[in-house]
Amino acid sequence: MLRVIRIILFLTITHQTFAQTSSPEQFLGYPLGAKFTFHSQIIDYFRLVQSQNPGQMKLVQYGSTNEGRPLMLAFISSAENISKLETIRTNHLKSIGMLEGKPDASVPPIVWLSYNVHGNESVSANVSMQVIFELLNKQNALTQDFLKNMVILIDPCINPDGYERYTQWYNRVQNAIPDATPFGLEHDEPWPGGRFNHYLFDLNRDWAWQTQKETRERIVVYNQWMPHFHADFHEMGPSRSYYFPPAAKPYHKDITAWQRQFNNLIGEYCRKYFDKNNWAYFTRYNYDLFYPSYGDTWPTMNGAIGVTYEQGGGGRAGLGIERKDENDTLTLKNRIDHHYATSLATLEAVLSQKEKVVSEFIKFHADAATAPAGVFKSYIVKTKGSEERVRYFAEWLGRQGITFGVAGKSISTRGTDLVNVSEEALKIESNDLLISAYQPKSNLLRVLFEPRPVLEDSVTYDVTSxxxxxxxxxxxxxxxxxxxxxAYQPVKVENTPSAAPVYAYLARWSEVEDARFLAELLRNRLLVKTSNVPFETDKITFDAGTLVITKKGNERPDFDKVVTAIANKHHVKLTPVATGFVTSGADFGDDHVASMTAPKVVAVSGNGISPTSFGAVWHYFEQQIQYPLTIVDGSRLASLPWNEIDVLILPDGRYSDLLGDKQLDALQSWIRNGGRLIAMERATDAFIGKGAFALSRKTSDKKKDENPLRKYADQEREEAGETSPGSMFMVNMDATHPLAFGCSKEYVTLVRDAYERDYLKDGWNVGYLAENNYRAGFVGAKMAGKLKNTLIFGVQELGRGKVIYMMDDPVFRSMLYNGQVLFSNAVFR
Structure with a gap:
């Protein structure tokens, strides 16, 4: 109520006196930087500023978070530009070929400033208030020049849920006089921290894959505006200074000479502010421009100048933290000043090259549409047998803004397999997806399709394939x-209740949507069976894993109607059969056709657990397959009601403090009684050599090429030799095991670490790396040997239950489609 009164008071004063724009301090009642401002207050301030400057600012809500907070975007420019904002937008899109027609006027540079993609890098949202105030400060000649010559978009907080998680916590625990002692409570953020969104995803890694609600809603607006420049504001550890461009190597090879040149220019304008104020900074280190799913690289692949700014601070810094190495105390006010300076430097740099910023952007897209770079001028995706997967992929292409269609006719040609990177004869069918490289987004298309990106430097920040x-x-x-x-038309699945007597409905198993279908059937208390062997009926062959939904056990008058309606909802093609007899394989009453019950699934969270690993599991259940998940804190493992649990998931994490001998004994007893344990990545460490668990560490050759005279300056590169930041490996899969059902014959995974697990001597080695499974991406020389002859997915039968060991996370960032199918097998089979 007080917040509403405050807004009304400001509106009244503004209306009566035509006052200048209210400063953040006037609105908040405290100086900016004196405390962390709640997200709702930041949005209220933006609304107030719009009401005071209706001719120069437009504020729109483009979406909302999982927790219901608004995602806002402010458009700031001159009154003339704001009055014709839609005309500027459409002329801009016409100029780059993303709208039909010719522009009837030139457009100014469009600059998008994104603050607070990581919630606990919380200086950004606070600085957005200072930026918008100065942009609309009539007394500031420089910012008025910006508005006259540019359209500026400001997203004050990309990640409101994470930001509010951090801010709420900090404002509760901070001392009345902020404590700068680094080990104080206000510098010790609790699990899971505010960095991530509601589902604990890193939104700065989601620009290309768009698995998260916030990203999808933001990209819709991004594609409607296609800014010439995008700046992403971050923080790093509090001991560090400030990073601004030029970026570090590696640059992706397809970043243009102009984009590289402007990256250097940005650095020149930033240095001007930092040198003047004797502020510390660094460039050309750590933050590269390679992986195309960041807030700087994805815009870059879309033709923009994309940059990252990193301020020392982050969640540990609070309102102030001692830095003995720097002989100072880093305050929130310092951090605001620095981000504010680079915000202005960004706009100054764009202003200095405003005509070329626009003309180079037009050229980027014109070249893409008329003379696309790269050897491939078309991309083909085979459709037959993968119709649902292709539909899912087509929706993803549409979200990217990439145009596509179908071949429309049969064509015989040659093509390069973009998994095995081998040229071969190719028969294109009329329904195969066809994506032409002759389109404005050709560069993004080429980068995302490339199977083996060229890496100019081994020291890189993230995934390399x-x-x-x-x-x-x-x-x-x-x-x-x-x-x-x-023209492309998605294949519409329309099952109808069979008029003839039905013994069972059959549904193939190979897609994520099949798992959603199964989940909804189980939620509706329908009995579902699965054939664990291939079979043939009515001259139609079905793979192992096929779902069998029999009338027996589902005696309800609406059986046919309910099953077909759920199948249509999930694009699942049903095959009705009139008999339980099959011409080959196992009849539907055979032991190889097993019932699938609705499992009670529990996942562990809390201290020691990787937030992103847990978040991916959480997101998988709630958003990917819509199946209930119970979440427990790891400290409760000793007191769980084991008889009520069917599946227990241990996400990646350190369990040494959570799984003592007592807990391991309880786990073994539960598994023997029919429980199913899924242990992921480092969680598997807890079972090596323990009790009846069959997992063991691979014995490796300890001889290493150690050089006692190695150079200190080479240490970072030597450390890179021990890593795989994210590279593609083909996994040898036992396709006959239920864990592998439905996964395509070529199961490729994203390897980020080597766990060196020996093959199970008492169990099933479902997925493993042999001698030559590498496909793409950087793998350090010392790491490469560890990724040979090692277990990736294993299943141990223990009594009536099972232990599923996953040395690779199949739901990592929700990126890998086949990984989600495999994880569904682990949960339901």
Whole structure:
């Protein structure tokens, strides 16, 4: 109520006196930087500023978070530009070929400033208030020049849920006089921290994959505006100074000479502010421009100048923290000043090259549409047998703003397999997806499809391979010919209740949507069976894993109607059969056709658990397959009611303090009685050599090429030799095991670590790396040997239950389509 009164008071004063824009301090009642401002107050301030400057600012809500907080975007420019904002937008899109027609006027540079993608890097949202105030400060000649010559978009907080998680916590625990002691409570943020969104995803890694609600809603607006420049504001550890461009190597090879040149120019304008104030900074280190799913690289692949700014601070810094190495105390006010300076430097740099910023952007997209770079002029995705997966992929392409169609006719040609990177004869069918490289987003298309990105430097920040054939498990080809696509129409699945007597409905198992279908059937208390062997009926063959929904056990008058309605909802094609007899394989009453019950699933969270690993599991259940998940804190493992649990998931984490001998004994007893344990990545450490668990560490050759005279300056590069920041490996899969059902024959995974697990001597080695399973991405020389002859997915039968060991996270960032199918098997089979 007080907040509403405050807004009304400001509106009244403004209306009566035509006052200048209210400063953040006037609105908040305290100086900016004196405390962390709640998200709702920041949005209220933006609304107030709009009401005071209706001619120069437009504020829109473009979406909302999982917790219901608004996602806002402010448009700031001159009154003339704001009055014709839609005309500027459409002329801009016409100029780059993303709208039909010719522009009837030139457009100013469009600059998008994104604050607080990581919630506990909380200086950003606070500085957004200072930026918007100065932009609309009529007394500031520089910012008025910005508005006259640019359209500026400001997102004050990309991640409101994470920001509010941090801010609420900090404002509760901070001392009346902020305590700068580094080990004080207000510098010790509790699990899971505010960095991530509601589902504990890192939104700065989600620009390309768009698995999260916030990202999808933001990208819709991004594609409507296609800014010439995008700046992403971050924080790093409090002991560090400030990073601004030029970026570190590696640069992706497809970043243009102009984009590289402007990256250097940004640094020049930032240095001007920092040198003047004797502020510490660094450039060309740590923050590269390679992986195309960041807030700087994804915009760059879309033709923008994309940059990252990193301020020392982050969640540990609070309102102030002692830095003995720097002989100072880093305050929130310092951090605001620095981000404010680079915000202005950004706009000054764009202003200095405003005509070229626009003309180079137009050229980028014109070249892409008329003379696309790269050897492939068309991309083919095979459809037959993967119709649902292709539909899912087509929706993803649409979110990217990439145009596509179908071949429309049969074509015989040659193409390069974009998984195995081998050229072969290719028969294109009329319904195969066809994506032409002759389009404005050709550069983004080429980068995302490339199976083996060229890495100019081994020291890199994140994933180094991401080819779409790998990510979506598709048969994808690059073709050197220019092929013209026909209109695409997704295949619509329309099952109808059978008029003839039905013994059972059959549903193939290979897609994520199949898991959603199964989950809803189980939620509706329908009995579902699965054939654990391939079979043939009515001259139709079905793979192992096929769902069998029999009338027996589902005696309800609406059986046919309910099953077909759920199948249609999830795009699942049903095959009705009139008999339980099959011509080959196991009849539907055979022991190989097993019942699938609705499991009670529990996942562990809390201290020691990787927030992102747990978050991916949480997101999988709630958003991917819509199946209930019970979450428990790891400290409760000793007191769980084991008889009520069917599946227990241990996400990646350190369990040494959570799984003592007593807990391991309880786990073993539960498993023997029919429980199913899924242990992921480092969680598997807790079971090596313990009790009846069969997991063991691989014995490796300890001889290393140690050089006692190695150079200190080479240490970072030597450390890189021990890493795989994210590289693609083909996993040898036992396709006959239920854990592998439905996964495509070529199961490719994203390897980020080597756990060196020996093959199970008492169990099933379902997925493993042999001698030559590497496909793409950087793997350090010392790491490479560890990724040979090692277990990736294993299943141990223990009594009536099972232990599923996962040395790779199949739901990592929700990126890998086949990984989600495999995880569904682990949960339900």
């Amino acid at each position: 991401w080819g779409l054939g790998y990510i979506f498990g598709l048969k994808a080809y690059g073709v050197k010919e220019k092929l013209v696509p026909a």
